[in-house]
Amino acid sequence: MLTREDVLVARDRVSETARHTPLERSYSLSAMTGADVHLKYETVQRTGSFKIRGATNRIATLTDEQQAAGVVAASAGNHAQGVALAATRMGVDSTIVMPERAPVAKVKATRSYGGDVVLHGRDYDAAAERAHEIAEAEGRTYVPAFDDERVMAGQGTLGLEIATDCPDVDTVVVSVGGGGLIAGVATALKAWNDDVRVIGVQAEGAASLPQSLEAGEIVEREAVETIADGIATRKVGELPFEVIQNRVDEVVTVPDSAIAVAVTTLLERTKTLVEGGGAVPVAALLEGAFEYEADETIVPVLSGGNIDLNVLTTVIMRGLIETGRYLRIRTVLEDRPGALEELVEVISRERGNIYAIEHDRASRDIAMDDTVVDLDIETRGPDHVESLLDALEDSGYEVEVLV
Incomplete structure (x- = not known):
């Protein structure tokens, strides 16, 4: 099985190519979670990821x-x-x-x-x-992406850096696709301090590791579907699986909605652009997918920042929806002058900011003298969304929430 000595040898080989990336305390995430959160910024690694x-x-x-x-x-x-x-x-x-x-x-x-x-x-x-x-x-x-001891050893150099830069670390949270990163990191950390807890996180739409650990053998998914494309594998590798069984303390999963929230939170609160696969450790922390103590020192590994701009647009929108910052609704109005103005007045009174309005008079689902209206509205959080919907209902509007 992979050893810490393998990782130490790898450090000498990769030192001229791979950067020793920053590890910094996040005051925002610490305040949001109650933990002492330090982020490992592999997003600024050469090529934008730990690979x-x-x-x-x-x-x-x-x-x-x-x-x-x-x-x-x-x-x-x-x-x-x-x-x-x-x-x-x-x-x-x-x-x-x-x-x-x-x-x-x-x-x-x-x-x-x-x-x-x-x-x-x-x-x-x-x-x-x-x-x-x-x-x-x-x-x-x-050259395997993860199922190779020399690849795993190279990834493990990240764990050596965490041990050096955050010697008081209690828990390290790592994304899992094929398992090479967490196998290397767990090997480096557990040999340094066996009390350090190592937690793996998979996207629900690509999760095979929890089932594999339960079965005691590798379980392969038929397909994967997740915004975290960097960890979208149908199964973990054989060599990483053996290490994970012995050295990883817990494996949890998070839905794409939580990953989107994590990406937008990191972008807004820490000014860091992280891809889906790199954001899953923060998603697990924000979701409470694993238990931790107040003031526990936790290091989520931001393993990569290479996100496609088209994907980023979708992820940001999903994140805004999940956090109550964006609302799309549908209602039916009488097709008469002033009807739309009355609706807009209610939304304005509740301080909703309308992005877009779309009319549909041709729908077969409404009366001939009615019109369907879809509205995209900027909101300020779940409480604001609830008060806005209540106000519309109190004003006699039947509202369907589209997103």
Whole structure:
């Protein structure tokens, strides 16, 4: 099984490529949760995520013959960038297979780091199958995203940094896709201080680890569906699973709605742009997905910041909806002069800010002399939403909340 010595050796290999990233106290999240929250900012790592650590350590161990033949990898995006940059820095040719739905920003970044990108399949697992085919056909070395001890050891260097920068840490919270990051981090931390609690978090739409731990063997999902594309794998790796069974204290899951809230909270309160997979530790903390004591020192690992702008728009909107900052409603009005003005007056009186209004007089679901009106409204929180809806009801309007 992976050892702390493996991680220490990896630190020497990756130190010239991977940055020692900041770990800073978040006063906002500490106030919101009652814990002493310190964020590990892997968002400012080279290539924007922790993946450069494991990729560098793996490629550094290739023989001269393997380096000449080149490497191939499969990735939803972050491992792709790590492998492409690490390979380019070492003069090694790289081919990266990414899912067809991989974020455009991650595809472009991978190419900019020197990787030859092949788009294939619906998810990471399909891309991995294609990458193995290329490895066999072209004689390339396959660089796993997580199921490799040298990759896991590279990721574990992040744990060494936490131990150095936050020696009073009680709990470290880590996102889990294939499991390479948490396996490496848990190995580094538990060997340093076995009392440190390590908690893994998966998105509900890609969660297989809780079922696997319960069954005592790896359970594979038929499909994954989550905004956290960086951890959207159907199963964890065999090598990480063994480490997780022995060194991870707890694994929890969070829904996409909580992930969206975490992304928007980090953006608004800490001025940090984090992708879905990087935000799940904060989502678990804000959701209360695991128990903790007041003033407990907790380090959520913000494992990546490579979010597609189109996805970000959707995530922010979802986050605003979940926190009562945005409301879309539908009601039916008499199709007469002044009817809309009366409705707007009620909303204005309750200090709702209308973004957009849409009329539909052609709906078959209403009377000929009525009109359907949809309104997008800026609100100031759940209490404000409730008071606004109550005011509309008291004024005689039948309101359907659309989002």
